[in-house]
Structure formats: C-alpha cells, structure tokens
Amino acid sequence: MIVDGRRINACLTLAVMHQGAEITTIEGLGQPDNLHPMQAAFIRHDGYQCGYCTPGQICSGVAVLAEIEAGIPSHVTADLTAQTTVTEAEIRERMSGNLCRCGAYSNIVEAMSEVAGLETGRRHA
Template identity: 55%
Template sequence: MDAEISLRVDGEAHRLTVDTRTTLLDLMRERLGNTSPKKGCDHGQCGACTVLLDGERSLSCLALAVAHDGVEVTTADGLAPAGELHPVQRAFLDRDAFQCGYCTPGQVCSAVGVLAEVDRGWPSHVTEDLTGDVELSDAEVSERMSGNLCRCGAYANITPAVQDAGGAR
C-alpha cells in the first residue's frame, strides 16, 4: 500500500508517494540520495542512522516514513546549510573525534540533540543534581551518547568534542 507524504529534509521540501513499509532512512538514502545517515545495524542498536526530527534525535531506521508526514528532518549534512560548520562539527574536527567516519554523522546529530536536551534541563540517568544546571561531565556525555556506537573506539575524543561544543553554545 502506498501513501503520499510531505517532509523537509535539510531545508528542502519533498512530496513523495511511498510504500507504507518504507523507513525514513531508506527514503532518504534510496529516494532522495541523502547518504549522510548511515545504515548500520538496521535494528536501532548502533545509532549510525541518527537524525533530528523536528529538533529531537531519532533513529531513522526505526521510523516509518508515513508516520512522519510534515516533519522537518535534519541530517549532519543539513546542520550548517550556509557552508559554515556547526559547532558540534567543528568540535569533532578539532578533537579528531572520528576514525573511519562511518558513525560520525549519527554521532554529530546525536550530540546536537544531547546539547539541546541539556539546554532544556533534561536529566539523564547519571545526572547528580536534578535541581541545577546539567554539567557535561564525562559520565553525563557518555550516558547520553550511549545509543551511538563507534566500532573504532573513538569515544576518548568524542566525549571531549561534545563537551567542547557544549561550552561553545
């Protein structure tokens, strides 16, 4: 069964007819040619497909496209449309927070989402003071980014990159 949907991906409007079983990840990669989000596990376990849906981080491999009609999708490619790097992207480069780079777009989108959550005062499982500002400690960043895996093990540089970007907000 097919359905017609509208969505914006990285600022560009799209109106498409899609099979109701199509994931948002497959729609972006196969129909729109946006290969920024990666297909890793295709089961929502690795985070390589992380994008921002209306500003909230989400696993696009688990999101059916038809359930996101009218949504604004932002991928790592769309974080800085004017050609300048987003502060998170800049921090990842400055801290050399990648090796093979496969997980990097998902890591970057997740980090942007993490920093937005912190700005809203959302606690995590390891947040010590629930009444004050959230400190971007190593444990806090690691907990919040735990849904994004890096097979190369670049966590030692990813965590400080997120902390740097958090200080640059």
C-alpha cells in the same frame, strides 16, 4: 537524525512516519564552507575514524547538548530538582546508545565538551 528537536535512530523509522515534522540530518547542520560548531569540533578532536557512524554521532551530539540545556535529566543526573549541567558523565551516558566500531568515544566526548564550553585535559592541534 533529529526529528522535532529529538534525536532518533534513522535506521528504525520510516520517513512517512514523520510527515510534517522538522527533520534535521547531518546535511542540514552545516556545509563544508560553513560547518556547524559540532562538525568543526569533531574534526579538531578526531571524533571519527572510518566515518560510518559520524553523521549520527554529530546529530546526536547536537541534540544531547540541547536536551541538557532544556533541563531534561538522564540516569546520571545527580539532582533532579536542579538545572541539568553538562558534564563528561552526562555526555557519556546520553551518547551511550551511539556505537562507534572504531572506538573514537573519548575524542567524541572531547569534541562535545568543547562545543559545550567545558575544559578538557587533552587538546588536538
């Protein structure tokens, strides 16, 4: 989930801890007839299998791209004085705490790369 623009683990927080905060869950990103671009990209790239982690992966993906756009560096950011750019390495590093027991990681990276406007070698119909 996203709280005041930052991604957090919903399982490690209580709602009462965020009274007055802006909270976004998967339901707040889009609806079946009006998907958020990240939700649509996950569908196009099969960024899910069992679906258990999908809401967290999508919310985190949205927040990760916002972090990069805001210039927040990660452990793989090469130049801390330059604007952070979206790369596959940045996506993988920032999403490394989101576990998928089915192993859809490469598809998740492809979906996020599409939303970020990166070209990827593999495309789904």
